[in-house]
Amino acid sequence: MDYKATIKSYFNFTKSQRLGLVLLLTLIVVFQIAFYFIDFSQPEKNASEKQQWLALQSEIDSLKQNVPTSSYKIYPFNPNFITDFKGYKLGMTVEQIDRLLAFRKQGKFANSPKEFQQVTGISDSLLNAISPYFKFPDWVNKKNSGAKSNWVDYSKTNYYKKEKVVILDINSATKEDLMKVYGIGDGLSERILKQKEVFGEFVSMEQMSDVWGLSPEVIEKLNQSFKIINNPKIKKVNINNASIKELGQFPYFRYPISKNIVTYRSMNGDIKIEDLTKIKDFPVDKIKIIALYLEF
Template structure:
């Protein structure tokens, strides 16, 4: 008892404080227990305001879902890949039919041709056909046929044979890619006026194609089109390129190399200053950050002497 007595020994003011605190606790407990805090106002979830709010949310959700859908840009249906076909909603069998047809070196020239080859449904055709983009001369030919022109030619043409045979024929002057003319390149499907001009200009910049893979560097030339070009045009005679001594070239002269930009040119000069003189052109690969994948093309124009 002596141990417990100090814990309950309070003076008068302390006892009053304890009683007041206990009283307040009882009052608040009573208020919480007996008072009704529930709202008498009921929310009508079918009210016009609530329904309009939900309608607005649903419309925003639909807009967001529409924005998340992959956008379709105009494309040539002759070059649909597995991935592209799947995005468009085509089945694997439909894609395989198109790929098998294209392996025969034939082309589809209209949405009707496309459906006949792939066997896609009318609904899917109507969905993706507006995005089909055929070469201008094919579009013009189809318009003429719709107007009644070239009806005799269309009667004699069998389906599946390259309708591109209507394209004006040009006798190729040379199959050497370094001697072929702009008109020669235009005989390849997919190579028009601009691309053939770019091929000629890039060939001049390189002083001639020394490697097949250089053709793939032409800006805007798709890989599959470049491969078709190389099926006809080969490097028969390699260009004669006078190699320049990397040890004596000025900064501006070295920068004229079609595969050397400002940063690489600076690195080569810094390395040349360090070693005083390159003994072998292979020393370029010792430079930190040197593009090894371009080495075989860079050294077409350089030598270390």
Template sequence: MRLSHQQILGILVGLLLVVGIQVAFYWVDFSSKFTPVSTDMLQREMDSLRTLAGLPKKDTIFPFNPNFISDYKGFKLGLTPAEIDRLQAFRAQNRYVNSAEEFQQVTGVADSVLRRIAPFFKFPDWVKNRHFWADEAKNTPKHFPKQDINTATAEELMKIYGIGEGFSHRILKYREKLGGFTYINQVAEVYGLEKEVYERVAERFEVQTVPLIEKKDLNAINRYELSKIPYVKYGESNKIVGLRSELGAIHSFEELLQIEGFDKERIGRLQLYLYIQ
């Protein structure tokens, strides 16, 4: 078959186009010349838009106690749900973190997150001064004159490592409720006070002034007055009066063991305030 002049010309043009395209791909760099925009540049743009809208340039973190981080607060700070759960489980044991290092040990938070939020941690004053009190304890002789726990002030109690303003006032309030401490180990009954902290109190304080407590007759005291006696919990005055009515009179404190919740230790404490004729 003979090709016409136009067909031959078309074939030649097609070959030239194929060769030209191959040469172009070989010599010309068609790779992307796009340069990524830096994070700083994006942040500057966002800050500019925030300024125009009358908003702060970035989220502000105010000082806070990390022991009381809520789910929402933790999310805003960048903590994972698992890290928040670990902190809340730790707090459910009535325990507290007292440093950034301890916060990381409990939560397992990443170093980068800790570096960002730790400068805003705010702990109670006694925590900030813990190293001072620890050094003082090391330099304090083992034997020193003890103070009277029944005349101690809040300021004197706060010198004990582990006792801040809250616990000092809680101890004084409990002392007032008891009418004064008869035994130093009654301080250990203060709600929330850890054993180690009580032991430090017992090293510095003792009962030097025994309180004058006016005892009341267990068989004559009325239901209302009985409810005001220390170591009688809510509702137990009714049970004591009921037992008294059932027996005709209570002849010995050991008979209170018939009431659920009473043991020899509590009964011994009650005898500081009650007597039986």
């Protein structure tokens, strides 16, 4: 085969084909020149409107710079009763707040800025910044100043009597009884009573941690005033006979757990209290409380 003749045949053009190629090349060159020398950009129609927006933007930016930054305003307070939130806003670390709370749990009080620093371990700069707002009781101020003329320590007198704390049964507590606890208002007292209605009655004070909105500090105060005194009057759930629907009505169970209980029961026979931990997804962290509501 003559390869040269074959290749040469590809470059043999007729007169009209040669004319078309010349015309195509001419057009390409003309368009390239036009592309580099002619400005095809469209004139901006809304130039004046854009200038107005730019002027407004610069004014907005200047207003943003003049907006005062919000600051946490401090009012006089007793440093012995600082909450987690207030301590955080004052600039205290979590460890420093925890030291104060642990100190207070022992029934002790810091009676001067220096004692407060020794307990919490805050820096001198932070102490200087917040100590002007410390407000100690009058008797503490008089004691610290050495004044003895008007201050009397009534705790050492014969007629001084410490108020006795009356402990009530949480299941018989009224809304008014609950609101006597510092930190519990109208809303929290309603939640506690509604939670009791859900279970029939409480079986443990540990159930207070399930009430939304109760902080550990308030729960501690609740435990000082309320206990489970009388045997709770509750309708127990028979875990070996109840259906999935009946188990699902128990507040600590939901459909998946109820289904797992019935499945385990069908495969292993009657469930005993020690079998609860073997059930898939069973809330073992509350097993002591749940068991008191169950009948085996």
